[in-house]
Amino acid sequence: MGQEFVLLVSASIFCVGTVGFIIRKNPLIMFMSIELMLNSVNFLLVAYSSFLNSLDGQIFALFIITVAAAEVVVGLAIILTIFRTRHEMDVDHIDVLKG
Amino acid sequence: MFASSWLILLFPLLGFIGLSWYGNRISRNLVGLVGCGTIGASFFMTLVTLSNLLFLPPEERVGHVQTLYQWVSAGSFKLDVAILVDPLSVFMFLIVTGVGFVIHVYSVGYMHDDPEYSRFFAYLNLFIFSMLVLVAAADFFFLIVGWALVGLASYLLIGFWREKTSAVLAARKAFVMNVIGDVGMVIAALVIFETFGTLNFADVFASAPGMFRPNDDSMLLITLLLLVGAFAKSAQLPLHTWLPDAMEGPTPVSALIHAATMVTAGVYLVARCHVLYELAPYTMYLIAGVGIITAIFAGSMAMFQYDIKRVIAYSTMSQLGYMFLAMGIGVYSLGMFHLMTHAFFKALLFMAAGSVIHSLDGEQDLRKMGGLQSVMPLTHATFLIGALALAGIPLTSGYFSKEAIILSSYHADMGNIVFWAIAVLTAGMTAFYISRVYLFTFFGRLRSPAAHPHESPMIMIIPLLVLAVLALLGGVLGPWVDSFLAPVFGHVAYHPHDNALESIALVVGIGGIATAGLLYMVSKERLDLFKEALAPLYVRPTKAIGAFLEQKAEREGIDFTVDQVGLQIKEVSHGISLWQSGKVRSYALNMIVGVVTILLFVVFM
Numbered sequence: 001m002g003q004e005f006v007l008l009v010s011a012s013i014f015c016v017g018t019v020g021f022i023i024r025k026n027p028l029i030m031f032m033s034i035e036l037m038l039n040s041v042n043f044l045l046v047a048y049s050s051f052l053n054s055l056d057g058q059i060f061a062l063f064i065i066t067v068a069a070a071e072v073v074v075g076l077a078i079i080l081t082i083f084r085t086r087h088e089m090d091v092d093h094i095d096v097l098k099g
Numbered sequence: 100m101f102a103s104s105w106l107i108l109l110f111p112l113l114g115f116i117g118l119s120w121y122g123n124r125i126s127r128n129l130v131g132l133v134g135c136g137t138i139g140a141s142f143f144m145t146l147v148t149l150s151n152l153l154f155l156p157p158e159e160r161v162g163h164v165q166t167l168y169q170w171v172s173a174g175s176f177k178l179d180v181a182i183l184v185d186p187l188s189v190f191m192f193l194i195v196t197g198v199g200f201v202i203h204v205y206s207v208g209y210m211h212d213d214p215e216y217s218r219f220f221a222y223l224n225l226f227i228f229s230m231l232v233l234v235a236a237a238d239f240f241f242l243i244v245g246w247a248l249v250g251l252a253s254y255l256l257i258g259f260w261r262e263k264t265s266a267v268l269a270a271r272k273a274f275v276m277n278v279i280g281d282v283g284m285v286i287a288a289l290v291i292f293e294t295f296g297t298l299n300f301a302d303v304f305a306s307a308p309g310m311f312r313p314n315d316d317s318m319l320l321i322t323l324l325l326l327v328g329a330f331a332k333s334a335q336l337p338l339h340t341w342l343p344d345a346m347e348g349p350t351p352v353s354a355l356i357h358a359a360t361m362v363t364a365g366v367y368l369v370a371r372c373h374v375l376y377e378l379a380p381y382t383m384y385l386i387a388g389v390g391i392i393t394a395i396f397a398g399s400m401a402m403f404q405y406d407i408k409r410v411i412a413y414s415t416m417s418q419l420g421y422m423f424l425a426m427g428i429g430v431y432s433l434g435m436f437h438l439m440t441h442a443f444f445k446a447l448l449f450m451a452a453g454s455v456i457h458s459l460d461g462e463q464d465l466r467k468m469g470g471l472q473s474v475m476p477l478t479h480a481t482f483l484i485g486a487l488a489l490a491g492i493p494l495t496s497g498y499f500s501k502e503a504i505i506l507s508s509y510h511a512d513m514g515n516i517v518f519w520a521i522a523v524l525t526a527g528m529t530a531f532y533i534s535r536v537y538l539f540t541f542f543g544r545l546r547s548p549a550a551h552p553h554e555s556p557m558i559m560i561i562p563l564l565v566l567a568v569l570a571l572l573g574g575v576l577g578p579w580v581d582s583f584l585a586p587v588f589g590h591v592a593y594h595p596h597d598n599a600l601e602s603i604a605l606v607v608g609i610g611g612i613a614t615a616g617l618l619y620m621v622s623k624e625r626l627d628l629f630k631e632a633l634a635p636l637y638v639r640p641t642k643a644i645g646a647f648l649e650q651k652a653e654r655e656g657i658d659f660t661v662d663q664v665g666l667q668i669k670e671v672s673h674g675i676s677l678w679q680s681g682k683v684r685s686y687a688l689n690m691i692v693g694v695v696t697i698l699l700f701v702v703f704m
Contacts, residue, residue: 091682092684096681
């Protein structure tokens with residue numbers, strides 16, 4: 001498994017996540033896209049940790065997983081509350097804070 | 100040697116905490132006993148510290164820092180909770196706890212019928228503690244802590260009668276004006292830390308003369324910023340507006356905070372930082388100038404007031420102006436001496452006025468007083484002594500301190516004839532307004548038929564008598580103050596003698612008294628006569644100028660500009676706010692475009 005391959009896979013997953021975040025309107029799918037982006041980076045970190053014989057990358061990946069878990073908790077709570085009050089899940093309709 | 104000096108601060112703090120927690124659950128007598136007892140104990144510890152200090156030879160009396168514990172240690176920055184014991188701080192301890200104790204005892208009588216008796220004493224103890232923190236501080240940090248705490252205590256006590264709207268407003272005004280000063284102090288401390296790398300008094304004052312030449316920019320900046328705090332706290336122009344309104348508070352508060360102790364903090368600050376001020380002669384001239392202008396301005400205001408406490412409040416501003424004049428021309432120990440005598444006779448005047456107000460059920464209007472001399476003989480006698488000391492009649496304490504400042508304003512190195520002339524004129528005004536108050540309060544007939552005046556109880560009279568003795572004889576302490584403070588200021592103050600100038604000042608002072616007497620005879624007890632006589636000469640032109648300026652300068656000049664600036668900013672910001680669409684996905688797109696642009700820039704440039 002060469003470095004180019006790892007980079008290509010990671011970049012592809014990241015792009016899928018980015019595009020998914022922009023084109024989908026369902027907040028749950030958008031959440032999954034964010035997770036994709038985060039995990040593409042995790043993948044890269046772990047792979048390079050192995051290439052460079054250093055544990056730093058893996059520690060970083062662990063940190064990212066932890067923070068992502070915390071962030072998901074908050075995010076899901078917000079989505080749940082919004083659904084309860086508005087009974088719909090279209091992020092384009094949630095624009096109360098516009099200027 | 101001074102290991103027990105921290106007890107001076109401990110007692111008032113304990114009193115404050117105890118009275119706040121248990122004040123409502125213990126009897127009134129016990130509240131009074133605790134309130135006064137803590138300050139009395141504090142005064143006793145001050146005397147112990149003083150005697151320890153006097154056992155040392157004069158040159159070893161400075162720079163004793165009693166460290167209690169280290170509070171902050173971050174890199175090179177260290178902050179100790181410490182107490183500075185030197186002649187200047189002990190001198191202030193003596194005034195704060197001594198005069199404070201007397202006023203506490205007086206308050207027992209004055210506030211006797213107040214439903215929130217314990218809250219009052221809790222606040223008073225808090226004030227004494229705060230003032231002691233300010234004075235005992237060994238670095239700029241705790242100086243500012245004390246500085247802000249006395250502002251808080253002053254706010255709480257001015258607004259003590261919180262159901263009175265005017266008192267609440269006055270308290271807020273005092274707080275805001277004091278915060279302006281606090282901001283100046285904080286910035287000054289930051290600049291000092293930036294410049295010297297420490298906030299410690301000893302280190303800053305030791306290194307300043309070697310690092311800077313007189314009138315270097317940073318010295319001017321530091322001294323001017325400190326001065327903002329000093330002027331706000333000591334009610335000097337243009338930050339004076341809160342002091343007359345502060346008279347809404349109970350009279351013991353006016354006597355303690357707004358005459359004897361807190362308002363002198365600015366003078367103390369200049370005295371404490373005199374090393375820095377000597378490196379900034381321009382600032383010294385400014386201090387002297389503002390001091391003397393405040394003195395005459397406040398003196399002229401006091402001449403026209405009808406409210407007995409307001410007259411004394413303006414008089415306080417005026418006397419503080421004298422103290423700043425003394426600081427500005429470099430005769431520090433004379434300024435501190437006047438601070439002391441002023442604490443005696445002004446606290447006395449306030450408390451005697453309070454005794455009058457008390458017996459007239461809260462009446463403060465001079466037009467409704469009169470004829471109290473026969474009903475309140477002891478109050479009358481003590482007020483007379485205070486008035487004589489304020490007017491600077493020979494052999495009273497005020498004569499020694501004020502006359503020395505007036506003479507120095509001409510004979511000191513930085514003095515000149517203009518300072519002297521204004522100082523003498525102000526002395527004449529002082530004699531006039533205090534005689535006016537005295538005559539209209541105690542002579543003639545009582546102009547308020549409903550009132551039933553009576554002499555105040557002994558617990559109020561005894562503090563008056565104590566202060567009357569001090570106000571009368573305090574002048575003999577002058578040479579002692581000079582030599583006691585000399586180690587701090589580095590030299591013994593020079594006392595000029597000039598019989599010609601002294602007699603002119605005396606004649607002007609007696610002239611002021613005579614004018615007041617003449618006014619009293621002519622006016623047949625109508626106080627507004629004097630004001631009416633001057634109205635066409637002075638009041639109407641001033642009002643006309645004011646109306647003209649309001650239309651031309653304020654409405655069409657300042658207001659228009661300010662409004663236009665606001666409107667234009669509103670227009671522009673409305674345009675920008677359209678970017679905020681509220682759509683999460685467009686934000687995400689913007690972010691991605693931004694990140695990609697930056698990446699491309701980094702990679703290809």
